[in-house]
Amino acid sequence: MKIFTAAQIHELDNYTIEHEPVKSIDLMERAAKALTRAIMDEWTDRTPVVVFAGPGNNGGDALAVARMLAENHYQVSVYLFNIHDKLSEDCAANKERLVYAKKVSHFTEITLNFDPPELTPETLVVDGLFGSGINKPLSGGFASLVRYINQSPAKVVSIDMPSGLMCEDNTYNVRQNIIRADLTLTLQQKKLSMMLTDCQQYLGRLRVLDIRLSPDYIRDTEVSCRIQEETDLIPCVRHRGDFVHKGTMGHALIIAGSYGMSGAAILATRACLRSGAGKVTVHTPKRNYGIMQVAVPEAVLQMDREETYFSDSVESQDYDALAIGPGLGQSENSAIALIGQIRRTQCPIVVDADGLNMLANHQAWMQQLPLGIIMTPHPKEFDRLVGVTSSSDYERLTKARQLAEHLQGYVLLKGHYSALCKPDGHIVFNSTGNSGMATAGSGDVLTGIIAGLLARGYDQATACQLGMYLHGLAGDLAVRDLGKESLIASDIINYLPKAFLRLED
Numbered sequence: 257m258k259i260f261t262a263a264q265i266h267e268l269d270n271y272t273i274e275h276e277p278v279k280s281i282d283l284m285e286r287a288a289k290a291l292t293r294a295i296m297d298e299w300t301d302r303t304p305v306v307v308f309a310g311p312g313n314n315g316g317d318a319l320a321v322a323r324m325l326a327e328n329h330y331q332v333s334v335y336l337f338n339i340h341d342k343l344s345e346d347c348a349a350n351k352e353r354l355v356y357a358k359k360v361s362h363f364t365e366i367t368l369n370f371d372p373p374e375l376t377p378e379t380l381v382v383d384g385l386f387g388s389g390i391n392k393p394l395s396g397g398f399a400s401l402v403r404y405i406n407q408s409p410a411k412v413v414s415i416d417m418p419s420g421l422m423c424e425d426n427t428y429n430v431r432q433n434i435i436r437a438d439l440t441l442t443l444q445q446k447k448l449s450m451m452l453t454d455c456q457q458y459l460g461r462l463r464v465l466d467i468r469l470s471p472d473y474i475r476d477t478e479v480s481c482r483i484q485e486e487t488d489l490i491p492c493v494r495h496r497g498d499f500v501h502k503g504t505m506g507h508a509l510i511i512a513g514s515y516g517m518s519g520a521a522i523l524a525t526r527a528c529l530r531s532g533a534g535k536v537t538v539h540t541p542k543r544n545y546g547i548m549q550v551a552v553p554e555a556v557l558q559m560d561r562e563e564t565y566f567s568d569s570v571e572s573q574d575y576d577a578l579a580i581g582p583g584l585g586q587s588e589n590s591a592i593a594l595i596g597q598i599r600r601t602q603c604p605i606v607v608d609a610d611g612l613n614m615l616a617n618h619q620a621w622m623q624q625l626p627l628g629i630i631m632t633p634h635p636k637e638f639d640r641l642v643g644v645t646s647s648s649d650y651e652r653l654t655k656a657r658q659l660a661e662h663l664q665g666y667v668l669l670k671g672h673y674s675a676l677c678k679p680d681g682h683i684v685f686n687s688t689g690n691s692g693m694a695t696a697g698s699g700d701v702l703t704g705i706i707a708g709l710l711a712r713g714y715d716q717a718t719a720c721q722l723g724m725y726l727h728g729l730a731g732d733l734a735v736r737d738l739g740k741e742s743l744i745a746s747d748i749i750n751y752l753p754k755a756f757l758r759l760e761d
């Protein structure tokens with residue numbers, strides 16, 4: 257699914273009106289029908305409904321929904337905020353229709369003062385104050401109203417967007433003045449902010465309603481952000497020939513695990529083996545020998561000369577991919593070995609965890625990273641890497657995009673929806689995964705998967721996209737059987753085969 261900017265959403269709206277063609281008011285009626293249906297799916301006609309409508313088209317939608325719910329025998333009270341005596345054309349038309357229909361039990365147009373109605377636990381609030389046309393944080397009376405709604409025990413359904421939330425950048429927004437919805441019914445496409453971790457709290461459950469906006473515009477318009485779905489990935493999956501052998505299926509090198517952190521090496525290696533690589537070699541400190549041998553008998557072990565930490569870079573010409581970092585520790589010796597390893601490696605590289613932390617500690621080395629490098633930071637690792645703490649996920653994403661462009665590499669920012677920032681400035685959000693995967697070792701598994709896919713011959717972009725999809729899908733399949741609370745990183749590895757099968761089917 258493409259993610260359009262607020263400006264493109266506006267264009268899409270106009271393009272649909274002009275080319276379908278459809279009258280603007282009829283398009284609003286279509287949207288309102290879809291919204292009403294979605295509300296009626298969840299709340300019966302015994303639910304008292306309070307509709308708050310703003311002066312723009314989001315308010316127009318809300319007024320049309322109010323009329324339709326009332327026609328379906330709901331008790332509906334409507335408050336239209338028209339403090340500047342200026343309604344959008346379609347909002348004004350829907351006000352007329354509402355008044356003319358005489359179906360709602362109460363209608364107030366607020367021009368000056370407003371006494372908010374009582375909102376009980378049984379009440380359903382329809383939030384139609386502001387949608388994609390919001391252009392600054394809410395303040396004054398609107399801010400007070402939002403706080404009143406948020407503090408009430410009522411359920412809230414937001415039309416298109418929780419009012420107060422911007423489509424993209426919420427860095428300087430006033431967070432307590434944004435509606436916290438129980439359900440957000442967004443029209444046609446998800447907006448960028450809906451993919452960011454720090455905006456999830458406003459959305460509640462999110463449903464996307466198809467209101468048949470121009471498929472031509474949707475198909476032909478260039479975007480820089482998209483959400484990847486299964487149908488995007490199925491064509492990318494490679495199928496094994498019948499006559500392959502392990503030597504032709506790729507050889508991955510994993511450099512991971514200091515003494516006491518062998519688990520990270522084990523998880524990355526097992527995930528790598530499960531992701532199609534023909535052979536996996538693990539380079540790890542001597543003292544990990546016994547445990548690695550037992551835990552991953554399928555891997556080739558290559559012992560560092562040091563007992564407890566990674567100390568020396570290794571020849572890498574025989575490998576098709578390198579993953580470096582999980583559980584590696586951050587000693588100065590390991591850091592020097594890390595940059596030495598990165599410098600001498602010719603194959604694709606994925607750097608994670610302590611590998612990233614060591615780069616963060618040696619900022620000058622960032623200039624020496626090879627083109628096409630893959631980094632898989634979680635938000636804290638990313639902040640360390642760029643040397644500043646971001647105050648919003650939008651800001652962090654913007655910096656990740658800049659870093660990918662600057663390095664001409666790939667930054668896979670892990671989060672509620674992980675985001676892959678590509679060298680050309682494009683961002684791909686992942687759509688699989690769940691909160692059960694917020695558990696130690698989950699990141700090591702992702703690193704191993706990406707290394708396995710790289711070794712198997714996928715290019716960097718595909719390995720990252722397919723890797724994050726499979727990782728999340730394995731987690732989703734695991735949760736179905738095991739639940740979120742008990743999920744551990746090994747479960748993700750154990751469900752990788754099922755995830756592959758689903759994509760191969």
Ligand SMILES: NC(=O)C1=CN([C@@H]2O[C@H](COP(=O)(O)OP(=O)(O)OC[C@H]3O[C@@H](n4cnc5c(N)ncnc54)[C@H](OP(=O)(O)O)[C@@H]3O)[C@@H](O)[C@H]2O)[C@@H](O)CC1
Nearest residue numbers: 269284287312313314386387388389390391392393394416
């Ligand atoms: N996409 C589609 O195809 C379809 C979209 N549809 C619907 O249209 C919605 C977008 O409508 P929209 O463009 O009229 O914007 P909307 O969100 O109602 O707000 C604009 C009004 O708010 C005002 N205003 C802004 N910020 C403010 C603030 N902080 N504090 C106070 N006021 C503020 C602004 O005033 P201005 O700044 O312009 O003076 C203006 O009056 C979209 O979300 C969806 O619900 C469907 O009907 C059909 C198909």
Ligand SMILES: [K+]
Nearest residue numbers: 383386417419
């Ligand atoms: K809204």
